[in-house]
Amino acid sequence: MNLSINIDHIATIRNARGGTEPDPVAAAEICERAGADGIVVHLREDRRHIKDKDVRILRESVKTKLDLEMGANEDIILIALEVVPDLITLVPEKRQELTTEGGLDVVAQKDKLGRVIERFHEKKIPVSLFIHPDRRQIDASKEIGADMIELHTGEYSDAVNETEQMRLFKQIQKSAVYGKSIELGVNAGHGLNYGNVARVAEIGAIDEMSIGHSIISRAAFVGLERAVKEMLALVKK
Numbered sequence: 001m002n003l004s005i006n007i008d009h010i011a012t013i014r015n016a017r018g019g020t021e022p023d024p025v026a027a028a029e030i031c032e033r034a035g036a037d038g039i040v041v042h043l044r045e046d047r048r049h050i051k052d053k054d055v056r057i058l059r060e061s062v063k064t065k066l067d068l069e070m071g072a073n074e075d076i077i078l079i080a081l082e083v084v085p086d087l088i089t090l091v092p093e094k095r096q097e098l099t100t101e102g103g104l105d106v107v108a109q110k111d112k113l114g115r116v117i118e119r120f121h122e123k124k125i126p127v128s129l130f131i132h133p134d135r136r137q138i139d140a141s142k143e144i145g146a147d148m149i150e151l152h153t154g155e156y157s158d159a160v161n162e163t164e165q166m167r168l169f170k171q172i173q174k175s176a177v178y179g180k181s182i183e184l185g186v187n188a189g190h191g192l193n194y195g196n197v198a199r200v201a202e203i204g205a206i207d208e209m210s211i212g213h214s215i216i217s218r219a220a221f222v223g224l225e226r227a228v229k230e231m232l233a234l235v236k237k
């Protein structure tokens with residue numbers, strides 16, 4: 001099982017002050033040094049976290065794999081075609097949402113998404129589609145030429161009780177096995193954290209998980225004591 005780290009929220013913290021710290025490029029280097037198999041960034045229409053410049057620099061600096069998450073908007077498509085990341089993950093995007101809320105409705109947008117996939121394939125960029133664990137969406141993804149699917153684990157992660165979580169887990173497991181059986185790469189992500197990831201990590205049909213918020217949140221706490229001590233050493237010298 002591979003793990004790719006979404007570093008969007010390093011940029012969220014940076015943008016809170018409008019300066020250069022913390023730098024997502026430095027964050028990507030730390031993730032790779034720690035053993036991450038890839039780096040994920042979402043270039044949103046409103047550029048609320050990752051900016052165009054970040055993507056261009058990361059293209060040069062990331063040594064593992066750069067996965068660019070994006071909505072299928074022309075403006076972003078043109079940037080992606082120029083940058084040529086190692087993987088494109090297409091997601092639905094609404095301006096007002098706090099994070100990617102749902103999966104793509106591939107069934108309803110076969111023609112449009114199929115044309116976008118073709119444009120990326122012309123540049124030899126593989127494409128993954130972020131979808132709910134639903135067989136119709138998996139079949140439609142295969143039909144329009146997706147290389148991979150990323151199964152949305154958000155509902156599983158937000159489940160209110162164990163019975164519900166188990167039901168949603170089984171959907172993910174069944175979808176992963178089905179996706180693999182029709183020769184799609186299978187990724188999974190959204191909302192995964194230190195408490196709910198283990199079960200998903202045991203699904204052999206999943207190639208890779210994409211995790212961001214829980215890791216960046218934990219990093220703040222794991223690193224806080226050291227950061228305070230370093231500042232105290234300067235202040236109380």
Ligand code: PXP
Nearest residue numbers: 100130189190191210211212213
């Ligand atoms: N996968 C996709 C397609 C996403 O949109 C996101 C959130 O940007 C993630 C994975 C990571 O989700 P989280 O930050 O909740 O780990």
